[in-house]
Amino acid sequence: MSQSKTEVVIVGCGIYGMSTALWMLQSGKYNVTMLDKCGILPAPDAASTDLNKIIRSADYADPHYAELGFDAVENFWRKPEWEGTYHESGVMALSASTEKEGLEFVSSAYQNCKDLNIDVTLLNNPKDIKSKFAKNIPTGNFGGRQGYLNPIGGWAESGRALEVGLKRVRHLGGHVRSGAEVTGLIKNGRKVEGVTLKSGEEVKGDLVLIAAGAWTPALCALPGVSARLPDLVATGQSVAVIQLTPEEAKQYASVPVVFNLDDGWYVFPPNPEGLMKMAIHGAGVLNPQSNGVSLPRTKLTAGAEDGAIPLTSLKGLRDGLRQVYPELAKKDYLTTRLCWYCDSVTGDWLIDYHPDFDNLVIASGDSGHGFKFTPNIGREILKVIEKNPSPQYAEKWSFGYSAKAIKEEGSKAAVMDVSKEEAEMAKAGADVRAGKRKVLRESDLVKPHDLKAKNAKL
Numbered sequence: 294m295s296q297s298k299t300e301v302v303i304v305g306c307g308i309y310g311m312s313t314a315l316w317m318l319q320s321g322k323y324n325v326t327m328l329d330k331c332g333i334l335p336a337p338d339a340a341s342t343d344l345n346k347i348i349r350s351a352d353y354a355d356p357h358y359a360e361l362g363f364d365a366v367e368n369f370w371r372k373p374e375w376e377g378t379y380h381e382s383g384v385m386a387l388s389a390s391t392e393k394e395g396l397e398f399v400s401s402a403y404q405n406c407k408d409l410n411i412d413v414t415l416l417n418n419p420k421d422i423k424s425k426f427a428k429n430i431p432t433g434n435f436g437g438r439q440g441y442l443n444p445i446g447g448w449a450e451s452g453r454a455l456e457v458g459l460k461r462v463r464h465l466g467g468h469v470r471s472g473a474e475v476t477g478l479i480k481n482g483r484k485v486e487g488v489t490l491k492s493g494e495e496v497k498g499d500l501v502l503i504a505a506g507a508w509t510p511a512l513c514a515l516p517g518v519s520a521r522l523p524d525l526v527a528t529g530q531s532v533a534v535i536q537l538t539p540e541e542a543k544q545y546a547s548v549p550v551v552f553n554l555d556d557g558w559y560v561f562p563p564n565p566e567g568l569m570k571m572a573i574h575g576a577g578v579l580n581p582q583s584n585g586v587s588l589p590r591t592k593l594t595a596g597a598e599d600g601a602i603p604l605t606s607l608k609g610l611r612d613g614l615r616q617v618y619p620e621l622a623k624k625d626y627l628t629t630r631l632c633w634y635c636d637s638v639t640g641d642w643l644i645d646y647h648p649d650f651d652n653l654v655i656a657s658g659d660s661g662h663g664f665k666f667t668p669n670i671g672r673e674i675l676k677v678i679e680k681n682p683s684p685q686y687a688e689k690w691s692f693g694y695s696a697k698a699i700k701e702e703g704s705k706a707a708v709m710d711v712s713k714e715e716a717e718m719a720k721a722g723a724d725v726r727a728g729k730r731k732v733l734r735e736s737d738l739v740k741p742h743d744l745k746a747k748n749a750k751l
């Protein structure tokens with residue numbers, strides 16, 4: 294290996310870390326070691342690892358995220374290197390006309406799609422929406438919503454895409470290590486010389502990238518790391534899956550992703566095994582530890598193996614399903630999961646050098662909408678690392694941006710307040726979110742019998 298290559302240590306094997314590793318290795322200028330705390334990769338509880346994620350091409354109110362999403366689909370997702378993990382079902386973006394934030398988001402997103410010459414169809418009422426579904430699909434009243442259908446975009450098999458990406462990292466010569474939990478930074482003044490693992494082993498490098506997803510705030514608060522961060526918080530989001538029969542899976546196979554941009558509810562088409570996932574892109578729940586920092590509580594956390602979600606979310610998920618596919622809302626849930634976002638105040642990501650160190654970069658704060666950018670987020674992270682950031686993102690993703698946004702808006706409540714329990718999600722920021730954030734309480738979680746449709750309190 295060339296001596297002149299920069300040795301990079303990447304903490305976290307989710308899509309932020311993996312995509313950066315790919316772009317670095319393809320440039321030929323870096324040697325990369327990726328570290329993940331999990332013993333199995335992709336880590337089953339990483340946000341990136343799931344049945345599927347929505348790939349919104351351009352369905353953003355912010356034209357720059359729209360442009361980046363469109364780039365991901367048009368120039369990357371369909372390519373053979375992603376091994377068919379992307380499925381172009383189209384995305385239906387909806388909101389009730391009475392929901393100001395949601396409707397504004399949908400209107401701006403529609404305009405951004407038009408500006409990118411995407412052939413989107415306006416859906417002015419539930420009748421227009423229903424007309425986009427095949428006759429053999431019984432649909433509900435869509436909660437009286439309106440919106441548009443974007444034929445470009447759809448969903449990706451997210452766990453498999455991460456697996457494919459990590460395989461490519463290894464193929465390009467990157468080292469990918471599981472069971473390597475980082476607990477400290479080796480500091481020398483403003484320089485970080487590498488990281489320390491829980492085992493005591495040191496992994497040295499010229500540059501350290503922390504891409505630890507929703508674990509980033511807890512990691513940076515560890516005494517061995519002690520790196521200050523802007524407001525970032527881990528929030529647990531509710532996901533549920535139902536099992537369709539083979540006949541139903543065939544019947545619903547060609548439906549688009551349906552996404553309510555007002556209450557955050559969304560549903561995918563069934564996957565090849567007939568699994569249909571739905572979730573709520575909302576305020577989520579917090580799991581504060583004794584130091585006040587919220588830590589993901591996942592299926593790998595002792596006592597949380599059942600993936601239980603709050604009962605209120607379970608009800609919200611079924612209500613959403615009833616408005617779209619009433620027949621399927623009569624089914625039992627197969628599984629549930631709490632999946633964790635790393636939320637920033639504004640919904641923008643944090644991709645920047647840490648101000649206290651010369652060679653420590655943070656790529657986190659995904660705010661629940663990073664997956665669609667799997668193929669191109671690494672390019673943008675690498676540009677930041679090489680001190681040549683894309684101008685349209687440089688400020689938004691910078692370390693000081695949330696403080697500036699708060700100052701300009703006058704209060705945190707005017708942006709997405711990530712610090713207060715039960716904060717109202719007042720403004721969309723980079724993405725639209727709904728609901729009130731709550732501290733997770735075991736007593737609020739569903740029990741197995743709640744998964745049965747017959748026990749649903751309607």
Ligand SMILES: Cc1cc2nc3c(=O)[nH]c(=O)nc-3n(C[C@H](O)[C@H](O)[C@H](O)COP(=O)(O)OP(=O)(O)OC[C@H]3O[C@@H](n4cnc5c(N)ncnc54)[C@H](O)[C@@H]3O)c2cc1C
Nearest residue numbers: 305307308309330340341347475506632659661663664665
């Ligand atoms: C319910 C849910 C639905 C979503 N839906 C969508 C969607 O439809 N579309 C979309 O675009 N985005 C979606 N997202 C967001 C998307 O999944 C995330 O933006 C993205 O996966 C974040 O990637 P990441 O690499 O930052 O984090 P992760 O994928 O969580 O990866 C972080 C990795 O860091 C590792 N790690 C943590 N701490 C340490 C440590 N101390 N040492 C070593 N390793 C460590 C973890 O084990 C993990 O593997 C969703 C997220 C959730 C939770």
